[in-house]
Amino acid sequence: MLLFSSFVPAIVAFLLIIARIDANPAIMRRLVNEYQSTTRRGLPNQGACTRHNLAVRKEWSTLDILTRKSYINAVKCLARLPSTIDPLLAPGARSRFDDFTATHIINTLTIHGTGSFFAWHRHFLYLFEKALREECGYTGYQPYWEWSHWANQPTSANPLYDGSSTSLSGNGRYIPNRNGTFQLLPALNPTPDAFAFFTPPGTGGGYIYSGPLKNWQLHLGPVVDQYDNGQPVPRNPRPDGLGYNPRGMIRDFNNTILQRRASWPVVLGLLVNVTDIAPFQILFFSGPHAGGHTFISGIDNDLFTSPGDPLFWFHHAQVDRIWSIWQSRDLGTREFAIDGTQTLFNIPPSPNATLDDLMPFDFSPPITVREAMSPTKGLYCYIYD
Numbered sequence: 001m002l003l004f005s006s007f008v009p010a011i012v013a014f015l016l017i018i019a020r021i022d023a024n025p026a027i028m029r030r031l032v033n034e035y036q037s038t039t040r041r042g043l044p045n046q047g048a049c050t051r052h053n054l055a056v057r058k059e060w061s062t063l064d065i066l067t068r069k070s071y072i073n074a075v076k077c078l079a080r081l082p083s084t085i086d087p088l089l090a091p092g093a094r095s096r097f098d099d100f101t102a103t104h105i106i107n108t109l110t111i112h113g114t115g116s117f118f119a120w121h122r123h124f125l126y127l128f129e130k131a132l133r134e135e136c137g138y139t140g141y142q143p144y145w146e147w148s149h150w151a152n153q154p155t156s157a158n159p160l161y162d163g164s165s166t167s168l169s170g171n172g173r174y175i176p177n178r179n180g181t182f183q184l185l186p187a188l189n190p191t192p193d194a195f196a197f198f199t200p201p202g203t204g205g206g207y208i209y210s211g212p213l214k215n216w217q218l219h220l221g222p223v224v225d226q227y228d229n230g231q232p233v234p235r236n237p238r239p240d241g242l243g244y245n246p247r248g249m250i251r252d253f254n255n256t257i258l259q260r261r262a263s264w265p266v267v268l269g270l271l272v273n274v275t276d277i278a279p280f281q282i283l284f285f286s287g288p289h290a291g292g293h294t295f296i297s298g299i300d301n302d303l304f305t306s307p308g309d310p311l312f313w314f315h316h317a318q319v320d321r322i323w324s325i326w327q328s329r330d331l332g333t334r335e336f337a338i339d340g341t342q343t344l345f346n347i348p349p350s351p352n353a354t355l356d357d358l359m360p361f362d363f364s365p366p367i368t369v370r371e372a373m374s375p376t377k378g379l380y381c382y383i384y385d
Helices: 002-041 065-080 096-111 117-136 255-261 264-273 277-296 311-328
Strands: 055-057 172-174 181-184 196-199 205-208 382-384
Touching (some): 002 311, 065 117, 277 311
């Protein structure tokens, strides 16, 4: 009896941990239900966006096989269509898919760590979804990737990147004995102490080799020099990364990054406990946002060229989803709440962002920040499940 009693505290603690783990998806489901109810309740019975024509963006794992294949075919279609961006802006762009990477490169320093971060990427995602549907025949909507659900499962368990014929391909070939990836963030006279970004080595590191995108070609970037003793990345012929630089796609999946930066406690903590846009944006940008990108790694280590990997769109759909849920928890104060200046980390110093600032997209007309603040007003009419 004495032996058993000595284990009781440990058993109770373990059961409590399991209970909390099991509760997290249920808490998220409750928050999503509240968000959906709030969104639908606020829609008019008539007009451009009603509860009857509200598009629903879903998690990839919940889509049927035919829808997954249709999405993959549409992404490949965009990679075959000719570029429409001004070749003087992006001479290395060869396809419609490249157009999206190009405008992201061009605008990186004014759309990250700025007041327009969420809004710019919301419209960017909408333009990509629109291209899939109107130019490549996809009839669904942009799916998302629920980071927290997959953070503690083997990467082979997620149908989004398990390398199967209905995935967006899998990991890169494993390269052992690496030191990880180190780069300097884009800043004037960067120093390793203040502007260093390090990603520890993951479970890949080489070119992807399985699934529908195994022959995927990147044409633009990189922009930021990376120091990695794994798969070498050829430098772009132009310092701005917009020259033609064909190569394969590198991935280096690392679940420990998701577990640290995008776990259930991290995401739920942001949604439940952070009520002001200033800390929400800072914590989110450096937490789940950075976590999703660095999980993918490879080209995603380059802040500028990350849309070159099609997984970018699933990651940023989840970014938009979490922001949408956060906004819905107090629409009166959060729907049009922004914080930050007009330059990355305010380097160089710039004015505060406003709702009336114009956001450029290079191959598509600019819109104001205000126009992108609601997923159900103006240009948009969608909700997440």
